[in-house]
Amino acid sequence: MTNGKTSSNIKETRLIEYTLEGQWKVLVGRTEKDNDTLSLKVAKANDWWFHVRGMPGSHVVLKVPAGEDPGRDILKMAASIAAYYSKVRTGGVVAVSCTRARYVTKPRGAKPGTVQIRKESVLKVRPGLGEALKEYTITHTNLSS
Numbered sequence: 001m002t003n004g005k006t007s008s009n010i011k012e013t014r015l016i017e018y019t020l021e022g023q024w025k026v027l028v029g030r031t032e033k034d035n036d037t038l039s040l041k042v043a044k045a046n047d048w049w050f051h052v053r054g055m056p057g058s059h060v061v062l063k064v065p066a067g068e069d070p071g072r073d074i075l076k077m078a079a080s081i082a083a084y085y086s087k088v089r090t091g092g093v094v095a096v097s098c099t100r101a102r103y104v105t106k107p108r109g110a111k112p113g114t115v116q117i118r119k120e121s122v123l124k125v126r127p128g129l130g131e132a133l134k135e136y137t138i139t140h141t142n143l144s145s
Contacts, residue, residue, distance in 0.1 A: 013037040016085075018129070020077050024070060025063040028085050032113030035059035036106065039115055043101035048075060050082035053095040053122065057086025059113070061101060076125050083127035096123050 015038060016028040027042065029035035039059045043049060048062040048070065060082040062070060070078075079096040088094050103118040 013042075015042070018081060020062075020074055023065060023068070024074050024078075026078050026081055027061045027063065028081060029059045029113075032111070035113040036115075039101070039104050040106055043104070045100065045102035047101040048078060048098055049101045049104050049117070050079050050096055050098045051117075052083050052086035052088060053097050055087045057082065057088075059115070060085065076123055079123040080125045080128050083125055084129055086127070089127045091127060093124050094127055096125055097121070098123055 013034050014030050015034060016030065018026040018028070020026060027038055029038040035058060038061055039049060043061045044064075046064050048064065050060040050062070051057060060078060062074070062078040064070060075098060079098060082096050083089070083091075083094040086094070097117060097120045099117045099120050103120075104115050105117075106115050
């Protein structure tokens with residue numbers, strides 16, 4: 001029995017995963033399509049979303065375990081990763097937008113990787129991985145709707 005979806009509807013998303021101080025997971029998109037999937041499908045409403053301001057770069061999501069709330073240091077570490085995976089990697093201090101994933105939406109007809117955000121906070125950080133531990137690249141296989 002089939003569900004009406006063909007193999008051409010299967011999309012593969014490759015994300016880079018980091019761990020911050022044990023329990024905090026950070027996911028990084030590698031392409032514009034990966035960024036769409038990460039920001040709009042993988043991220044849950046209470047997760048934090050990051051992107052360097054005004055420049056091309058990866059979308060970054062800090063996964064938030066139920067009942068937890070990351071401190072400012074954790075948010076800044078995730079913002080540093082977002083700056084690292086951008087065109088300003090070699091810059092000094094960089095402005096990174098962050099918001100809860102529930103405030104990230106895709107404008108109708110926008111190209112892959114383009115989103116709108118509300119309730120933005122800006123963190124000024126230096127690009128880098130700091131004490132983040134890269135675990136592996138994970139692959140999500142999703143069926144398009």
